[in-house]
Amino acid sequence: MKSEMICAGFGGQGVLTIGKFMVKAGMVEGKNVSWLPSYGPEMRGGTANVSTVISDKPVGSPIISYPDIVIALNQPSIDKFGYNIKAGGLLIYNEDMCPNGIDRDDIDIVKAPMSSIAIEIGSARVLNMVAIGIIIGRTGLVKIETMLDSIAPLKKKAPELYEMNVLAIEKGFEIGKKL
């Protein structure tokens, strides 16, 4: 098993964190993982992206040309990475910020109004946790229990944020499962 994923969005939407939580959970489950961010000027306010690999074998190239999964939190991310997804791959995108979507019928597409869902839960900040929930619900790449364990340290430090994160992950998980 080797899963190559690119998460992309505006700087500040938390795409680097999506990747970090996913590979951390992968690591806890004994997988080989890598997390490679885009760095430089684009990190400050522009588009940011991160390439992650979760694999049974040691990770060779951390650079991904043709991802299995793309998480796009805005339209420019779909335009940049959506058409490189392997046939049969998966695109998960934020309906609120991707007005044009994608014109492909050879991949699995999951769309959800992630920004609205996050605000409904109580904070735009949990947008990335909604996305994580959807990824896990759709792919089973890591177990939801592992993910919930990994945010457990928040429980004491920021109980309110913790509750919102759990809600966001669970909500996303349901969306990923259902569609």
Next chain:
Amino acid sequence: MSEKVLMKGNEAVAEAAIRAGCRLYFAYPITPQSELIEYMARMMPKVKGTFVQAESEIAAINMVYGASGCGKRVMTSSSSPGIALKQEGISYMAGANLPGVIVNVQRGGPGLGDIQPAQGDYFQATRGGGNGDYYTPVLAPSTVQEFADMASLAFDLADKYRNPVLILADGLLGQMMEPVEFQPYKTEEELKVLDNQHLDWCCCPNEDEPNHHHHEINSLEIDPVVLEQHVLKLGRKYEEITRNEQRWEDYDVNADNEILVVAFGTASRICKSAVDDLNAAGHNIGLVRPITLWPYPYDAVAKAVGPKVKKVIVFELNLGQMVQDVKLAVNGKVPVEFMGKVGGILFTPEEVLTKIRENL
């Protein structure tokens, strides 16, 4: 070994250096290695070490010279243009037989270049870099784990040979996160042993020997007859390092290889993905990854050129630097091809795969 943690290469090498006994670190910030200096700034006070953000890279390397002269494990780090500034100090250290570890998280050059990963400092790293007849052992990691492991190896080599040692990484290894396991922290007693190994030459007072000999640390020797003997002695040291310290990795190397790939660092792991795909499709490609770039594993590369190898292909993130050493190793036995990327652009596994396939 401890539990695995997810860390950036820049942070992992800093943590590993502290665990290996580094308590002195001097540097000046530069992308893409700034997480390293930030980590040291945070951690050094906690381990009763000293962190100084120097006023320049040149000041930092000269602080390293001074601390090393006191027999302590000391490190500095920078990225390409900053490492260029440190070359005078590195040459002085080599001349004065001083240990020390220098980390170069390479970026695109020449000049200020950009801040993306590159391997354009190969010549500078392996041919001395500063003035005069000298070499520094050069360790080239390809994973975050190896980057961390090399901190301890670099200090051991530096102490053993009383010579500066360079870790040559790049922006990708500095910025990416991978799981890493660390060696335990050295105990107070182990640190004492490390300090004591240099008492016979360093400038730190030896408490057990109040009237100890006057030690002088200097790279100036104005008498040519004396300097000649000094440089010849350095030469014997480099020969000894060359005999003892060549390191490399053979990946799918066997007697039936059709093509042999040679690559180091970040480039090598991109190549491994391409080699995996080709071998899974029924081809037989071998790969040699030099781990020490100086001393260069010439014999290992030569030996890996099996009887059926039609061509050796070298992949680097520069205009073609290590390829010269590969040609020396292969010595005309088969043609040597090169593919490079510059400016901080990386080749993709597909581009590597296409290049190999063209030569099958």
